[in-house]
Amino acid sequence: PSFIPEALKQALPAVSQYPSVAGTPVLRTAAADYLGRRFRVRIDPATQVLPTAGSKEAIFHLALAVVEPASGRDTVVYGTPGYPVYQSGALFAGGREHPVQLQRERGYRLELERLPAEVLARTAIAWLNYPHNPTGACVDRVYLAAQADVARANGILLASDECYQDLWFDGAEPPPSLLEVTTTGVLAFHSCSKRSGMTGYRSGFVAGDAALIGSFRGWRAHMGVGSPTFIEHAAAMAWSDDAHAAARRAVFAQKFRVLVDGLAAKGIEVLPSRAGLYIWARVPGGAAADAYAQRCLERGIVISPGGFFGAGSDDWFRLALVPSVEECRTALAAWPV
Structure with missing residues (x-):
């Protein structure tokens, strides 16, 4: 929509400066307000939202910040078929991948409770992605709560790729967010690319557990992934409009x-x-x-x-x-x- 590039133009500064990895308060607030409207969750924009240069880089970089091969927590669990970046992030971080072949008869659901105890014991991150890429499979809050319970019991960071949450078809229930069942020990990844068609802007955010957000923010200071303020201004306008x-x-x-x-x-x-x-x-x-x-x-x-x-x-x-x-x-x- 035309108001998004227009917002970017209006925010172009006369003097260029390095962006902050923490992002602008305006974007963090817009993201938190969106989560409140869409999912009825209360998120603190100061401590529970972290802007990103799109969701892909944040998904890839999470393993670099969390996986610790020497500690025994070296495994990233994800479903296949699925988004290949879950796997590549694990491998670049020196971790172990644990792909779980998802079954049509079980709704293409990744069910952590069905994994062996020894796998859960060494898992650092488990990835959910519903609506699912590539199958379009959806889940409900009962499923999300069950996965959060397993992750919490086993000390696993439960990460939810929620890039397709606003793309439901006629007559369908809007897909839920993991944040609706808990904000403790979890992170949800969102993107402007699918919701707003802003693929070339490379803008998204992560929301969830304040301690995890703070730790991830500290790691990202070394990664050069802060978004320009004019991009964040346009993104804030996009998240503010339904x-x-x-x-x-x-x-x-x-x-x-x-x-x-x-x-x-x-x-x-x-x-x-x-x-x-x-x-x-x-x-x-x-x-x-x-x-x-x-x-x-x-x-x-x-x-x-x-x-x-x-x-x-x-x-x-x-x-x-x-x-x-x-x-x-x-x-x-x-x-x-």
């Missing part, structure tokens, strides 16, 4: 319905979903996902092979709801089966 997010949500829902109906008409199985930015579909005819992605690309259609997201998804592909509604229709007309 109308543009609702308008984007309606467009995504329309694109989702057009593509789901169009793929189904071609005999392509699509996983039912209530929220998110993606469609998770099975490769038709038992073909390999990589080969099918190449066939699609030859027709000007970009899909992501399921294997990119980890084990257990080689016969699936992800389709992002990025093109316009008309471009979605054009893609369907050219779609290979």
